[in-house]
Amino acid sequence: MLLRKSGTVESMLAIALIVAILASITSVVNHVNSQAEIMGKLLNLGESFLIISKNSTSITDSKVDTELAELLGNNTNTKYVLPQKVFTASLITTSNRSTVLVRGVDAQTFLEARNAQINGTYANETQANVGEILARLASINKGDKINIAIDNETVTVEVAGAVQTFTQSDTELIVPMSVANLLTEDSSKVSFIEFAIKDGEQAAIDNLSERLPANVKIVKTQQTQAFIQDVNNQTLSFLSLWSIAVYAVVTAASYVVASRLTVESGYELTMLKALGAKPALPFKLILSFTLLITLLGSVLGFAIGLSGAQILSTATRWTWKSIQIAPALEIQQTVQIILFTLASSILGSIYPAIKAMRKTYAELPL
Secondary structure (H helix, E strand, O other), rough: HHHHHHOOHHHHHHHHHHHHHHHHHHHHHHHHHHHHHHHHHHHOOOOEEEEHHHHHHHHHHHEEOOHHHOOOOOOOOEEEEEEEEEEEEEEEOOOOOOEEEEEEEHHHHHHOOOOOOOEEEEEEOEEEEEHHHHHHOOOOOOOOOOEEEEEOEEEEEEEEEEEEEHHHHHHHEEEEEHHHHHHHHHOOOOOOEEEEOOOOOOOOHHHHHHHHOOOEEEEOOOHHHHHHHHHHHHHHHHHHHHHHHHHHHHHHHHHHHHHHHHHHHHHHHHHHOOOOOHHHHHHHHHHHHHHHHHHHHHHHHHHHHHHHHHHHHHHHHHHOOOOOOOOOOOOOHHHHHHHHHHHHHHHHHHHHHHHHHHHOOOOOOO
């Protein structure tokens, strides 16, 4: 009787569409998260650390004693030690003047540690290496003379070569520490000290931390797993917020369905009252009808959402072979979505059902 009411199919399809959107998004997010976790486990970027000022807000604000580099160099557990001085300066060429980031460091050790590709040679005491991106933007070529200026201090160097590291250094000017000291007029401080430890020597970090001054700290530069975990948590938080919005829509849709059913089924409910049905029967009928519509809509929504996601992923693989997406839902996620959808449906339909139960015989129109 109730299933033949007008609008039943439309209500079921509306709930199915809502659940389909949630199911398809969840299945794609599952694939992205699984691939990110696999990547985090496969990547082995080594143990690279920085010693910086404890209260510094950026690399350029950090000030560390150069003596700490000697302390690290005497440690047998370190692979390499790279004191670095990073600051902004004016780059003056024959064609333009611009503000750039300058890195004072042992150019050869620094670039070899990053497997850099170099067009030219490593910079010596009177030369500089230019990041590939900066070289193109400033029209700098190998062998050019450039000026580096800070306030009243100016140093002229020759470009030994352009380097490509696929890092931030591609936009920097890399100079020997002697040139950096001339510009900053301070050879006792560096911005930070980069170093790497041997595999299986994590305990060396703890021992080293105890020997460092209180005004510096050690930070790890490559925290891929922590980064991926944070990304996954943010994705799950977004999905949770999206789910709340979906369940709110289900609640509203269930309210509309139950309210319309109460009005359209007035005659049938009146007959049931006249035949002596218990007052709770209209409540049960309205609630059961809404839950049935929601359950059928949820099942249909899962079918539409997952099949749609699979079809789109297959079409994407055919169009762009480099993109491989395998949407999937876990059983517990399926059960969770159905249960929350049913709970939202109950929440939306309970008020119209209670109103139908409380109406007296005289209130129900024949």
